[in-house]
Amino acid sequence: MTGTLARSDIALDAIRCHPDADNPSSFLAVNEGNRYLHLPDTPGVIVYRPTGRYLVQFGGPFAPKEARPRLLRAFLDLAAEQDREIVSIQLQGADAAEYLDEGFTVNQIGASYALRLDTFTLRGTPFMQLRNKIARALRSGLTIHEAPLGEWHVQMKELDSEWLGSKGGARPLEFLVGEYGGPYQHLRRLFAGVHGDRLTGYISYSPVYGSRPGWMHDLSRRRPDSPPGVMEAINKAAIETFQAEGVEWLHFGYTPFSGLSTEAEFPGHSRAFQWFMKELWTNGEHIYPAQTQYAYKEKWKQDVILPEYIAFQSGASIPALVHVFRACNAV
Amino acid sequence: MTDENDEIAAAGARVVEMLGACAEAPDDREVGRAADDALMRLERLLAVAPDDR
Structure with missing residues (x-):
């Protein structure tokens, strides 16, 4: 029997126990609104959202290697029962084999980035601009505190509204974007930037499991009138x-359309979709500000670039991609 | 070569245009099919183009 419980504790257990694919964003699996497919006799879960005529999957199966094909086949059965198609987003390279075996088309759709903390230092010429920017922010009276959510929750909500307003009333993104609050808040870390008693900006960090354990620089917001840095x-x-x-890694998460490389593509990839991703990287800032987001990550001089993938059940497809945007509340 | 590049650029522009159309009407299967037709046309053009394009 296939279970489709909306129970994020199963997902939390799976991402902690089976980080086989090393997905640095795996904590997004416990986001509110996700659905889960699990089998009673098989470890692991598939995380997804029904969206229009698609099932939009986040990551690959969070499961041990031997269980992954079985979960994916059960997911294909579920999609067929619902007369829907699967599109999977933020697959890692290690997720690809099962999808290729099932006839999916797998294409790179961006990359995520990670910094080794044991060797990281802001000393030296390459970080001069960054150091100056930080110094300017601190000279403005900014102080930084790690704090529990409760202390800042109300001001964070206000800041979020201001931030969305400054983006022309943009819709709040979800699914592939971190959250705060909820039953797993105690697993996250929150750092607040403050002027006096007024919250100026914040960064929420979520845990990363697997071979590069540490934290992911997740949701971050600042007031539109905050000083640079x-x-x-x-x-x-x-x-x-x-x-x-002694934390080993700081991850900066996924930036769509960035870090594209022909060498990272798998056999059978769509060259047209690859072309399209390059086009969105170069000229698609109005669709998603990938270059702006990448510029922030790049200034920390990342140690590792991890290609991330999209998998299409029936060949590369624009409406399938649009349904990923839709699952994120961007459409 | 220039004609070929122009053809690819035009086919790509059509894909970008159809992304917008799909985003406007994500439940419209006809629009979705037209978008995938545009992607397929680009695929055919790239299939006969050099790898480094």
């Missing part, structure tokens, strides 16, 4: 805290 100053303070704790 606020986010960088907050992140620097968080890095220093993590380094003091």
Whole structure:
């Protein structure tokens, strides 16, 4: 029997126990609104959202290697029962084999980035601009505190509204974007940038399991009128805290359309979709500000670039891609 | 070669245009089919083009 419980505790258990594919964003599996497919006699879960005529899957199966094909086949059965198609987003390279075996078309759709904390330092010429920016923010009176959510929750909600307003009333994104609050808040870390008692910006960090354990620089927001360097100053303070704790890795998460490389593509990929991703990277800032997001990540001089993939059940498809956007509340 | 590049650019522009159309009407299967037709046309053009394009 196939279970489709909306129970994120199953997902939390799966991402902790089976980080086989090393998905640095795996904590998104416990986002509110996700659905889960699990089999009673098989470890692991598939995380997804029904969206229009698609089932939009986040990551690959969070499961041990031997269980992954079985879960994917059960997911294909579920999609067929519902007369829907599967499109999977933020697959890692290690997820691809099962999808290729099932006839999916797998294409790179961006990359995620990670920094080794044991060797990281802001000393030296390459970081001069970044250091100056942080110093300017601190001279403005900014102080940075790690704090529980309760202390800042109300001001964070206000700041979020201001931030969305400054984006022309943009819709709040979900699914592939971190959250705060809910039953797993105690597993996240929150760093707040403050002027006096007024919240200026914040960064929420979520746990990363697997072979590069640490934290992921997840949801981050600042007031539209905040001085330059606020986010960088907050992140620097968080890095220093993590380094003091002996944390190995800081992940910066997925940036769509970035880090594209022909060498990262799998056999059978769509060259047209690959072309399209390059086009969105170069000229698609109005669709998604990938270059702006990448510029923030790049200034920390990342150690590892991890290609991320999309898998299409019936060949590369524009409406399937649009349904990924739709699952994120971007459409 | 220039004609071929122009053809690819035009086919690509059509894919971008159809992304917008699909986003406007995500439940419209006809629009979805037209978008995938545009992607297929680009695929055919790239199939005969050099790899480094």
